[in-house]
Structure formats: C-alpha cells, structure tokens
Amino acid sequence: MLKVIHPGFFTTVQDTGRFGYREKGVPVCGCMDNYSASIANSLLENKETDAVMEITMTGPELEFHTSSFFSITGAEMSPTLNGIPVNSYEVHKAKEGDVLSFGKLINGFRSYLAVKGGFLTEVKLRSRSFYKPITDKNRIKERMEIPIEEHTEYSPIISHIKPEAWHKEHELIVYKGPEYKILKDDQLKLLFTGKFTIAKENNRMAYQLEELIGAHSHRMLTSATLPGTIQLTPAGKLIILMRDGQTTGGYPRVLQLATKSIAILAQKKFRDTVSFHPLRH
Amino acid sequence: MSSYPILIRPFGEDAILIEWPNEVSEAILYDILDFAESFKLVFKDSNKWELIPAYNSLTLINRENKIDFSKTKFLLQECFKNRKAGGHPQRYLWKLPVCYDLEFGIDLEEVSTTLGKSIEDIIKAHTHHIYTVYGMGFLPGFMYLGGLPKELETARKSVPRLRVFKGSVGLAGKQTGIYPQDSPGGWNIIGNCPISLFNVNLENPCFVNVGDQIQFYAITRAEYDLHRIETEVGIYNLDKIKIDA
Numbered sequence: 001m002l003k004v005i006h007p008g009f010f011t012t013v014q015d016t017g018r019f020g021y022r023e024k025g026v027p028v029c030g031c032m033d034n035y036s037a038s039i040a041n042s043l044l045e046n047k048e049t050d051a052v053m054e055i056t057m058t059g060p061e062l063e064f065h066t067s068s069f070f071s072i073t074g075a076e077m078s079p080t081l082n083g084i085p086v087n088s089y090e091v092h093k094a095k096e097g098d099v100l101s102f103g104k105l106i107n108g109f110r111s112y113l114a115v116k117g118g119f120l121t122e123v124k125l126r127s128r129s130f131y132k133p134i135t136d137k138n139r140i141k142e143r144m145e146i147p148i149e150e151h152t153e154y155s156p157i158i159s160h161i162k163p164e165a166w167h168k169e170h171e172l173i174v175y176k177g178p179e180y181k182i183l184k185d186d187q188l189k190l191l192f193t194g195k196f197t198i199a200k201e202n203n204r205m206a207y208q209l210e211e212l213i214g215a216h217s218h219r220m221l222t223s224a225t226l227p228g229t230i231q232l233t234p235a236g237k238l239i240i241l242m243r244d245g246q247t248t249g250g251y252p253r254v255l256q257l258a259t260k261s262i263a264i265l266a267q268k269k270f271r272d273t274v275s276f277h278p279l280r281h
Numbered sequence: 282m283s284s285y286p287i288l289i290r291p292f293g294e295d296a297i298l299i300e301w302p303n304e305v306s307e308a309i310l311y312d313i314l315d316f317a318e319s320f321k322l323v324f325k326d327s328n329k330w331e332l333i334p335a336y337n338s339l340t341l342i343n344r345e346n347k348i349d350f351s352k353t354k355f356l357l358q359e360c361f362k363n364r365k366a367g368g369h370p371q372r373y374l375w376k377l378p379v380c381y382d383l384e385f386g387i388d389l390e391e392v393s394t395t396l397g398k399s400i401e402d403i404i405k406a407h408t409h410h411i412y413t414v415y416g417m418g419f420l421p422g423f424m425y426l427g428g429l430p431k432e433l434e435t436a437r438k439s440v441p442r443l444r445v446f447k448g449s450v451g452l453a454g455k456q457t458g459i460y461p462q463d464s465p466g467g468w469n470i471i472g473n474c475p476i477s478l479f480n481v482n483l484e485n486p487c488f489v490n491v492g493d494q495i496q497f498y499a500i501t502r503a504e505y506d507l508h509r510i511e512t513e514v515g516i517y518n519l520d521k522i523k524i525d526a
Contacts (some may be wrong), residue, residue, distance in 0.1 A: 004516025019344050020494050023333050024479070024487040025417040025461075134421065134481050178290065178298050221303065222416055222425055224340035225334040226296055248335050248425075256293035280443050 002115070004144040009100065011140045012204075013119045014243075015018050018127035018134070020248045022203040028227060030243050032204060033167065034075035040114035041089050043156060050118030052092055053102075056143045057269065059102020060140065064094040066150045069116040074167070075108025075267060083232035090160035101156040108267040111226040117149030128222075131244055134266035143220035161166040170272075172261040173279045177230060179252035190214070191255075195240065195273045204244040207265060207276075212236035217251050225249040228257030232276040240265060285312055286343060287361060289354045292340060297353060302338040305427055307413055313339050314492045319364035325357070329512075334491045335416030335425070349479075372410065374494040376520040377449050377459075377474050380505035392435055392452065392469050393437035403471065404499055406433055412457065412495045422461035422479030422487045426495060429457045441467035448473040450497070474507035475500075476517060494524060 004088025014037070031037035037052050053060075058069060059077045072079050072088045079086050079102050086092050088111075091189070094100065102111070121128050124135050132138035140146070190213045199208040214236045223246060225231070231239045231251035240248070240257065242265075257265065268274060285301050292298040299316075301309045313334050320341075321327045333341040341357075381404045383389060386479065393400050408470050410498035419425075429452070437453045445451070449460045451468030460466060461478040474497075489495070500508070511517035 020331060021421070021486065022331050022415060023491065024340070025419060025423050026421045026486070061353060125486060133479075175291070175293055178292060178300075220340070221305065221336035222418065223300075223335050223338045224292075224296075224298070224342075224418075226293055226340075226342065228293060245420050248416055249335060253292075259294050 002064055002068075002119075002146045002148050003063045004060060004140050004142055004146065005063055005099070006061040007140045007142055008055055008142075009058040010031035010056040011060045012054050012130040012138070012144070013051050013116075013140070014054045014129045015118075015127055016049050017243065018125050019128055019133070021052045021125055022060045022224075025247055026125065026129060026134060027205075027244045029127065029131045031112065031245050031264040033074050033112070035204045035260065035263045037111070037112040037114075039089070039164075040073040040112040041118075043073075043089070043158065043161070044069055044114050044116045044154075045156065046114060046116065046118055050114070051121065053113040053119060054114060055102065057105060057109060057255070061099060061101045064098045064266065065096060065145075066148055067093075067095050067152045068148055069093050069154045069156075071114050071152055072111055073163075074111045074211070076163075077111050078103030078106060078113075087160065089163045091154070091156045093154075110271040115148045115152040116154055120147040120149070123124065125144035128156065135191045153178050160237070165253050165258075167264055167267040169264050171277050172265060172274050174211055174251045174255040174261070174276050175258065175279060177253035178223070179220065179232075179258070180254055182216055182232075182252050183254055184214070187213045191276055192278060195275050198268050198270055199214070200270045202240055202268075202270060204206045206220055206242055206245050207240045207268070209238040209240070211238075216252070220250060220252060223253075225253060226248060226256065228259070230255040230257065231252045242266070285309065291348070291350045295453040296340055297348065297350070297357070299339045299341070299357065304336055305336060305415065309337055310334070310415060310492060312412065313337070314334040314367070314369045316321040316361055316364065317515050318368040318370060320357070322368070322442040323360045323364075328474055333418075335418065352513075370490070372494070372524040373489075373521040374496060374524055375489060375524070376496050376498055377476055378500040378504065378508055379408070379497045380475050380500050381472040381501055382502050382505075384502070385449070385505075388438070389471050390433065390437055392471060395435060396432070398432070403433065405518055406430055407452075407457065408497045408499055411494075414489055414491050414493045414495065416460065416489070416491055417489075418463055421487075424458055424478075424480060424489060424495065425455060426458050429455055433457070435469050437467040438469060443467055445470060445472065447473060450474055473505070475505050476512050476519070488519065
C-alpha cells in the first residue's frame, strides 16, 4: 500500500483507457501522454495495461507502506526519495517507510509514476482510469491508501533509459477532420502558419487555444468525437478534445491530431505555444 | 436493401466515419443500426472496434489504432451492400416516470410564461409525445432525444447553471432529455426522473440503446420518493414495451 501524504495539484490513476462504453457516452479516459506512461511501465516490465499515476504540474508526496520498485517518466518534476534526488527514466527501489516527493517543474506538464505490478485501485467498467462518476474519485486525496503489490527483488533487463526529448516538441501533426471543408482560405492560412497559445482552460477533457481563426455559421448534427478532435466553435475558437473529452459533439471537427501529437499536447501548459502541420491521407 | 448513399472517410489514425444523408430521420437511424449489426456479424475482429451511432453517422473506432483504410472501406461497402434487412436488435419503448412538481421543475413557471402555455398543458404535451434516442453522449447515459413537439421548443437559459441535479428533465431548442448525473447545464428544467439511467456496477451500465424510444409519464411527489428508493435498492421494475420492426 502507498499512502498519500499530499495529493499534489491534480494526480489521478490512469491506464490505457476504458474501451467499449463510448456508445453509452463514457469517455475513453486513460493516460494523456500514453507514450511516457508506457515507458514507465516497460522499465518495470509491467503489462501495458497496468495502471500508473498521472501527476499534473506539481507532484504528490507518497509514503510506501510496502516495498516496491518504481519509475518516473514524462515531465521532469525533480523527484526525491527521502529527500535525496532520484533520476527519472530509471528503476528505483523503495522500502517500507520511504517517502517519494516531487519538487520544481522543470519541463513538460504531466509525469507518470509506475510501481511494479501497477496501482491496484478499483476497476470500474473494465478500467482503473479515474473519471467521476464512473470511479468514486476524480483525483487522489490526502490520506488515501492506494493498494500496490509487494516486491523486494527485481532485476530489470533495462534499469534506465535516456529521457526522450520528443515531448518538448511544439509541432502537432494533424489530419483533415470530418468538417475540414468548412475552413476558408484565410482560416487555413492562420491554422497552418500561425502559432497557437494554450489557454488557461486546459484539462483532461479539452485544451482550448487562445487565438481565434474567424467565426463560422456551419450547423451539423451531433456526431462522434475522439481524443485529439479539434472543434471549431461558432466564434472561431479552437477546442482540442483530450482523453476525458465527451464522446459526441455538435461543433465542426475541422482537424484531428495524430496519436503521438495528443501525447505532445498533453505535456503543454497554459501559455505554451503549438503549431499545426498537415499530414494528408 | 436500402439505397441510401453513404460516405466512408478516415477519422484520424484509428477511426472511420460513415455518414448517411444529413437529416434527422428514424428511417436513416434504423438503417445505421441495421448496418452496425451486420458489421458485428460479418467482421471477425468486430470486438476490436467500438461503434458510435449518432443521428446520421456511425463512427467505428479501432482499439489497436491500426487501420488499413482502403481495405476496410472496401469491406464496409461490401457489408453495406450485402446485408439482410431487419438485422437490428430488438428495440424498446421505455416508459419513464417524471415528477413535474415545482420543487423539481424549477423553470416550469418561466417556461410557462415564455411559451404562453399553462404548466398543465406543458406536462400534457411533454408526456403525450414519444421520443426517439438518436444518440448518447455529452455525459455517460445522456440521451439525445428527437421528436419534441414544436409547441415545447424553448431557448436555452442565457446563463447556464453550475449545477443541475441528477435526474433533471430539461427542454432546450428542439431537444428534451434527462441529466444522468449532476452536471453544469443550460437547459430549462421542468421535472425530475427518479430512475438511474446509468449504473457503473452493471456490465451494461445503461439499459437504453440508441434507436430505442422514450415516453415520460407524470408521477406525484410520493411516487417519486418510492421509485427513488426502489431504484436505489435495485428493485424498480422498468416499464418497457417491445417495438415491432
């Protein structure tokens, strides 16, 4: 078991997602930056589907009540074990009583903490991904006890890897969305030459962008949306749906992010900038 | 069988969007559901796909994020052409109780003034009509219901509420619906349904399927309390009627 001493800004348990319930309106959820999460799991030779902790902006303080091994990937948040700095992208051993904390955010926005065997929070609709009201909690809380397996011996095949720099990229690869055709020449020019700033309205549901690209009056029937769907509101605002985003929407879906670009965007925070680059089918 | 023209397009790396003519029509919706059913029968790997029907579209999402688009498009076209009629699953008309007391119907008086209709007439019109579920989304268990009579069309509230209670029955534009959970929302609230539309502890968390129909009936405050308790302990008997194809 792992005890939450301090939950951090917004920390959740996530896995690869809740697949098979979108027709009933349940978002797929899962790790926002699934690339980093999967590296954290593979260092511990966990299953791809094992649940990790997604740590946003500032990290939690966690006390191990069970011996285990852990790894941290994604955003660099200056982690320490009992006050001693530990490297990200490396396997570490934790004993009963050890306290894992996080410090200053150096880069990125979301870190992934994996423990050997994964976090064993409740499975709801075949996934452990936090999403209220499917799971009881939408984030970890102070004094919460999170079940984990006990591991005292583990010799990893690879004990550390070089952190990747891809999540520091600012270029997002996009496909044409279903309503791409409503975009006018001047809007296309803005989209593909301009820089866009992440608005303060950014979370696991959606990222809004500050710059407007011009109003439209296109009306459409509600249809499915996906993580990475870029909607254009009538006022000309771009909204990029993320892993907890609603499963259907009525705004034109002008672009669709490539899968890897969703992970890149997940590492962006308020005031960061991104640009769009087309990849045509 | 049907001769609707359909458009099959890629939707990012892991999904395909199929669109039927751009109109709200039960015939189109049923054609989509027929097709979805034959897809499940014909495609051997159909368990790797998630199907989302909504109004005039069907979105197919591949779990393994790998689609050979031109090959899949060909197979989908073949499946569309060769399927047999009436392959859809049994559809039901669900009768859902609603308490329209002012305690729940917090916008009833305002709606009554705007529409120039008595509260009694609003309830009568709302319970008289049968609504078709054209899609589910927005929130887990939220139904997009079509078939609202013109006389009940109202504008959304200009300032949305930060919290609309679970079970609230609302009107907005051409739509009516039930909030399956507490949520922010801008619809005009006219009542509350005591039946839970979404239960996370069930393998099928929501009994309603797209293509089903809904009819509301008015209940008293005492009946509301009773049904609420029955639904909480899991003994509420849902009233459903088979719809013939």
